[in-house]
Amino acid sequence: MSVTHSYPLKAEVKNLNFYYNLVQALKNVHLPIAEKMITALIGPSGCGKTTYLRCFNRMHDLYPGNRYEGEIILYPDRLNIISPKIDPIEVRMRISMVFQKPNPFPKTVFENVAYGLRVRGENRKNFLEEKVEKALIQSALWGEVKDRIYDLAFNLSGGQQQRLCIARALATDPEILLFDEPTSALDPTATSKIEELIMQLKKEVTILIVTHNMQQAARVSDFTAFMYLGEIIEFDKTDKVFTHPSVRLTEEYITGRFG
Amino acid sequence: MPMDNDKNIQEIRKKIALNKLRDHLFWIIGLLSTLIGFVLLFTLIIDLLIDGFPRLGWQFFTSYPSRFPEKAGILSAWVGTTLVMIVTAAAAVPLGIAAGIYLEEYGKKNWLTNLIEINMNNLAGVPSIIYGLLALGLFVYYLKFGESILTGGLTLGLLILPMVVIATRESIRAIPNSIREASYALGATKWQTVKDHILPYSFGGILTGMIIGLSRAIGETAPIITIGALTFIAFLPSSPVTSEFPFFSFKWLLDPFTVMPIQMFNWISRPQTAFHINAAAAGIVLLLLTLLMNGFAVYLRYRFRKRIKW
Amino acid sequence: MRKRTYLKLKERGIEFSLLLSALSSIFITLSIVFILLYEALGFFKDVSIWEFLTGKQWTPLFAQPKFGILPLVTGTLLVTGIAVAVALPVGLIVAIYLSEYAPFRIKEVAKPILELLAAVPTVVYGYFALLFLTPILQKFIPNLSGFNALSPGIIMGIMIIPYVSSVSEDSMKAVPMHIREGSYAMGATKFQTAFKVIIPSAFSGIAAAFIIGISRAIGETMVVAIAAGMMPNLTLNPLEPIQTLTAYIVGVSLGDVPHGTVEYKTIFAAGITLFFMTLSLNILGFWFRRKIREVY
Numbered sequence: 001m002s003v004t005h006s007y008p009l010k011a012e013v014k015n016l017n018f019y020y021n022l023v024q025a026l027k028n029v030h031l032p033i034a035e036k037m038i039t040a041l042i043g044p045s046g047c048g049k050t051t052y053l054r055c056f057n058r059m060h061d062l063y064p065g066n067r068y069e070g071e072i073i074l075y076p077d078r079l080n081i082i083s084p085k086i087d088p089i090e091v092r093m094r095i096s097m098v099f100q101k102p103n104p105f106p107k108t109v110f111e112n113v114a115y116g117l118r119v120r121g122e123n124r125k126n127f128l129e130e131k132v133e134k135a136l137i138q139s140a141l142w143g144e145v146k147d148r149i150y151d152l153a154f155n156l157s158g159g160q161q162q163r164l165c166i167a168r169a170l171a172t173d174p175e176i177l178l179f180d181e182p183t184s185a186l187d188p189t190a191t192s193k194i195e196e197l198i199m200q201l202k203k204e205v206t207i208l209i210v211t212h213n214m215q216q217a218a219r220v221s222d223f224t225a226f227m228y229l230g231e232i233i234e235f236d237k238t239d240k241v242f243t244h245p246s247v248r249l250t251e252e253y254i255t256g257r258f259g
Numbered sequence: 260m261p262m263d264n265d266k267n268i269q270e271i272r273k274k275i276a277l278n279k280l281r282d283h284l285f286w287i288i289g290l291l292s293t294l295i296g297f298v299l300l301f302t303l304i305i306d307l308l309i310d311g312f313p314r315l316g317w318q319f320f321t322s323y324p325s326r327f328p329e330k331a332g333i334l335s336a337w338v339g340t341t342l343v344m345i346v347t348a349a350a351a352v353p354l355g356i357a358a359g360i361y362l363e364e365y366g367k368k369n370w371l372t373n374l375i376e377i378n379m380n381n382l383a384g385v386p387s388i389i390y391g392l393l394a395l396g397l398f399v400y401y402l403k404f405g406e407s408i409l410t411g412g413l414t415l416g417l418l419i420l421p422m423v424v425i426a427t428r429e430s431i432r433a434i435p436n437s438i439r440e441a442s443y444a445l446g447a448t449k450w451q452t453v454k455d456h457i458l459p460y461s462f463g464g465i466l467t468g469m470i471i472g473l474s475r476a477i478g479e480t481a482p483i484i485t486i487g488a489l490t491f492i493a494f495l496p497s498s499p500v501t502s503e504f505p506f507f508s509f510k511w512l513l514d515p516f517t518v519m520p521i522q523m524f525n526w527i528s529r530p531q532t533a534f535h536i537n538a539a540a541a542g543i544v545l546l547l548l549t550l551l552m553n554g555f556a557v558y559l560r561y562r563f564r565k566r567i568k569w
Numbered sequence: 570m571r572k573r574t575y576l577k578l579k580e581r582g583i584e585f586s587l588l589l590s591a592l593s594s595i596f597i598t599l600s601i602v603f604i605l606l607y608e609a610l611g612f613f614k615d616v617s618i619w620e621f622l623t624g625k626q627w628t629p630l631f632a633q634p635k636f637g638i639l640p641l642v643t644g645t646l647l648v649t650g651i652a653v654a655v656a657l658p659v660g661l662i663v664a665i666y667l668s669e670y671a672p673f674r675i676k677e678v679a680k681p682i683l684e685l686l687a688a689v690p691t692v693v694y695g696y697f698a699l700l701f702l703t704p705i706l707q708k709f710i711p712n713l714s715g716f717n718a719l720s721p722g723i724i725m726g727i728m729i730i731p732y733v734s735s736v737s738e739d740s741m742k743a744v745p746m747h748i749r750e751g752s753y754a755m756g757a758t759k760f761q762t763a764f765k766v767i768i769p770s771a772f773s774g775i776a777a778a779f780i781i782g783i784s785r786a787i788g789e790t791m792v793v794a795i796a797a798g799m800m801p802n803l804t805l806n807p808l809e810p811i812q813t814l815t816a817y818i819v820g821v822s823l824g825d826v827p828h829g830t831v832e833y834k835t836i837f838a839a840g841i842t843l844f845f846m847t848l849s850l851n852i853l854g855f856w857f858r859r860k861i862r863e864v865y
Contacts (some may be wrong), residue, residue, distance in 0.1 A: 062753055076267065089275050090268075093756035103751040106770045115765070116755040120274050165751070172755070275756075282758040289666025292659045294684045295626040295677055299727045303693065306701050357590035366591065377855065379594050384781070384851040385844070386788025388815050391822070396604035400828055417597055424594070438607060450578060450583045471688070478690025479703045480816065481790035485822045485836075517601055520692040520791075527696050527795055535700060542693045557681045 002238050004223070007034035008075075009178060010206040011056075015070035016082070018060070023050045029070075030060040038198065038207045040221035040238065044258065048230040049210045050100075053178050056081070056208065057095045059105070060087035074175070091121065096169035097178040101185045102161035104153035104168075109136075109145050110114060112153045112164055116172035131171050137206070139167035140197050159190025166197065168207070177201065183216065195220050196208055214254055218242045220225045226250045307546065309537025309553075316540045319540055323493040324522065328533035333541055335492040336522035339408070340477060342496060342511060343518055346412020347476050352469055358420075359427025359465075364453055384420035390418045391485025399486055406487040408496060409512040414482050418473035426468020430461035463563030467556045474552035478545060480520040491525070492517040519545050583705025605844055608837030617832050621838065627801035627817075629835045630824075636835070638842060640801040644811035645843075648722045651807055652786040657779055660733025664778075665763045668741040683731040691728070695795030698724040703796065716798025716810035725792050733782040740774020741767050752805065773860040780833055780854035784847045791813035814843045 015199070018026035025048050033039055041049040051060075058081070060066040066164065068082040074094070081091045086240070104112050111118075113132040122128065127207040136142040141163040145156070153164055169177055177197065183191040198207060198220050208250060211217050217224050224241040226234045226249075234241060234250040245251045252258055322332025358375075366372035394414035403409045434457060442452040496514035499507055519541055526538035580603055587639065613621070616636045624637020663683070703720040707713045713720075744767055752762040790813075798810025799820045814818070818836045826832045 005693070008782055044865045057754055062750070077268070087275060087279075087755045089278070089758065090271060091277070093271050094268075095752040099751065099754075101747055103745075103747045104713065105748065105751065105766050106772075115752070115757075118765070119278070119755055119761050120271070121277065168751075214572055214750060274785070278758045278761065282760040285760045285763075286666075289670055290663050292662040293666055293671075293683070295659060296663075296683050296730055297729060298719070301690070301725075302701070303689070306697060307693070310700075324840070354590050354593055356648065357587050358594065361584075361587035361591040365587055372591075375591050375594060378598050380855055381848070381851050382594055382598060384784055384847060384854070385601065386847055388788065388790045389605075389840055389844050389847075392818070392837060393597070393604055394824075395600045396608060396837075397600055397681050420597070421593065430573055431797055432615055442638060448580050450580050474688055478688075478692065480690070480692045481819060484819050487822060520690055521695070522797065524692050524791065527692075527699065535696075542696055545690050546693055547688060549688050550685060553681075553685055557684075 002035050004032040007037065009033060010035040010075055010079075011214065012073045013071070014073065014074070016052075016055065016072065017069040018055060019067040019069075020051075021065040025230050026055070029230075029232055031235060032227055032230060033206060033208060034223060035075075035206050036202055036204070037222040038202050038209060038220055039223045039225065040217035041210045041227055042212075042217045042253075043227035044253065045212060047227045049227050050180055051230075052092070053097075053180055053208060053210045056178055057080065057092045057097050057177065059097070084222075087213065089123075093172065094174060095176045095178060096172060096174035097163050098162070098169050098182050100181045102158060102165050104156070104161050107153060108150045109153050109156070109164060110149040113167045113171050115168060121173070124130060131201040132167075135167040135171035138170050138201065139163045140193065140200070141167055157190070159186050159193060161198065162186060162190070166194075166201075170201075174205060176206045176208060179207065179211075181210055181212055184204050184212060191216075212233050214242075226253060228253070276288055304546065307539050307542045310536055311541070311543050314536050314540035315543060319537075323485045323490055324517075325493075326523075327338050328531060328537055331526075331534075331537055333519060333522055335495060335526050336517050336519040336541070337497055337544070339492070339516035340412075340518045343407050343411045343415065343483075343516065344473060344477065345416040346409060346512070347419065348469070348473060350413050350416030351423050351472065355420050355423025355469075355472075356465060359431060360453055360457070362424070363428050363431040366458060366555055379421050383425065387418055387479055388481040388485060390414055391482030393417070394407075394482060394486045402547060405513060405522055406479070406489065406515055407513045408516045410486050411516060411518070414486055415476040415479055418479065418482060419476050422472040422475065423468055425464075426471070427461065427465050430464020430468075433464065434460050463559060467560045467563075470556040470559070471479065474549045474556070477552075478549055479519055480524055483518055483521055484524070488517055488521055489515055595714050596629045598710070601844070605837055605841040608834050609841040612831065612834035612838045615834075616838075625803050627812075629832055630821075636838075638814075638839070640803040641812060641817050641839060643719070643803055643805060643813045644797070644801065645787055645813040645815070645846075646717045647805055647807060648725065648797060648813055649783060649786040650791075651719060652729060653779075653783055655723055656729040656733050656782050656786070659726070660778065660782060661729045661737055661775065663730060663734040664737035664741060665767070665776075669739045669763045669767065676767025680735075681825060683734060685861070686728060687731045689728070691789065691791040692795070694724050694728055695721070695792045698792055698796035699778040710808060713808045714798075714810055716796065717794035717808050718793075718797055718811045719807040721796040722807065725786055725789050725830060728789075728792070729785050732785055733778045733826065735774045738757035738773070740771040740848070742776070743774070744770040760775050773857045777854045777857040780850050780857065784850040784854065787850070788843065790816065790819060794819040814839045818843075 009032050013029055016029040017024060024241045029052065031173060043049050054060055055068060055072060071080045074081050075101040105115065110132055113135050114128045117128060117131060118245065133142065139151065141160060144160060153161065156164060183194050189217050195216060198232055201207060221238045225232050228249060234245060234247045241250065242254060244256060285539055319332045322330060323335055325331040362375060394410055398404045398410040398413055399406060409459065438456055439452055442456050468553060492515060496511040496516060499511055523538050523541040523545060526534040595806060621636055621638050624635055625639050626635035626637050627640045628635045633853060667679060698721045703715060706720055749762060749769060752766045793813045794816040797816060799812050800810040800814060801812045802809055804811065816841050821836045
């Protein structure tokens, strides 16, 4: 797996195993994550791609009976973020996540975006306003909501809500941004806006995206990993995976023969 | 960014430590708050036991009230409570189940069922003493039932009616539609479906609601005082079983009565400490009864939930 | 053919009697309103509404009776205020603890025991307030009289906790998991998630729970009748004896008041005041509960 050798790494997954109680959901996963690149995870539903993504900000720690084995090394400080010695809260403050279904809080647009900063104890009004505006501009939402940032977030459309969730994740300057099928609940127009946005964001942040939509992976990502039954079957540059897959299973999947 | 990454992480760690401290503090406050209720319940039981336990004996259950605290007992009170509860159950249970069935199985979504539903919710929030005033005007003076067991039982019956209805509706609602469809597919009528399937399958929940309702009724004092139940009853109501044909009688329904919470209230109101001991003893009996009934209801709920899984 | 007609008639008959049973609840409400209004209107023939609402003395059984409801209303509000000051914060904290913090096993044990608090007969609580809590409080507050608003207020507060906590907890549990995850994913603690996200999300349900708690406290009778004294005292001092609307009704009913006299009618006047206080709270609470369903 030397496809990433010429890129600086932001994180590296080594020998990752994950268990829901006794059921092993991830088997021996290895994966380098290149800095300020977009890495996509594809695979049939139930293959473990969401489980894998949720390891990155320790969401599995919220529920009892889950267990990690192996390492996810975060650079530059070489921190193993799934080590039990590392506080999941610290990991989540450094690595943000955007969910499958837009999940804004029942608060104003402003308070939604400022949430992560408030959680860090930040209450200076000017600073918050500056950060909120910046995040909303980054998430291409500012133009649409600048006159109603004190309206309830529930009043936005689905696509706007998802971009709000992206702004919320960006406001804290995360080192990695995780996307868990971010467009599966949206219509095509909203989807293409989000895809465009994701490609813009890679200038500033390392992105990991799970998607059930192969075209989406082909359009937005630099690297693609194909997962099947909890294992990484193939990992390569996106062009390569979609044009000349080296494993037969990958080829069958991307040509729609199963999944 | 990477340059001040280390400094950043140090700062984040400090913040996290503070956040977690608050989190732990609240965890402790939450646990303590939950314990307040237990502490009260525990202290209450210990206090009653210390004050009243020595007074509990055969004599206490077989004596009428008396001017002499050591001779007084709760005979007329527990007999009264038993008879009143029979009337309460007879009034509230069939009526409540029928109303619950109508609202869940028959009533269409229209203004009438909506009104009944809002009204039922409202009745559940009416203070019990208001039911006492209703009974005073309706049963005692308008229907001329007097200050009788019948009046007392009906009053408490109305009081727990919303509870029975709500319990019935909840357990009927838990039955999946496929059961109804299976019954209709075999050619059953609506009533046959209700009688053969809905009622038997929701029996556990209805029984639980009924027991909790009755345990509430046993402890109710205010509405019974309002209808003018006497506090000093040194005789028993007439017997429901007679020696002559037809060997039973309903004369007891119109007899005056007292119930245990009233007896206890009466003893608390006396200035002499010796009567307070009687009050504590009556309190033990009353508390034990309601705790047993509630415990039984919790057990039933647990068992039925385990047995039937849709 | 005849059997079919018979069956149809039987079905109709059954449906009709079930409908009558359901309608009985409306009949009960109408009877309550009618009887309270009828007797209260009789009362207002003898006493002016103005005197009733603004008079500062309530002495209906004196030779020269005064019929100002204010002392009873302030008494009710005073005890309710004390009870609510205990029940609302503690009930809310318990709800947060049970919904967000407590492990499954603790929840399984804690909830039925909390429900028991609401099942204990109120006359037993009255005994406890008068003969256990008041003497203890008197050690700390020497000028606390034997009958007072404080002790029954505190006991009532604890008694009401389960009403507040169970409805609040239900509405917190109804907040979808993905909203919680959104907060945890930002690095929030449980405490931050509970206070910044769960409570605002469950606001309608918590409001409904608070209103149920307040309404319970206003209508509670025996604890105050036993431990607060029977003095219609226009005061907001929790250390003094007072009388609530409910306790007044009990007090009169204990004596021998002939049917149809003004004294008899006073309990209905007090009753209708109480009824409208709780009715308006119940309607407000119902409105909030309806709103819960609209959010998600």
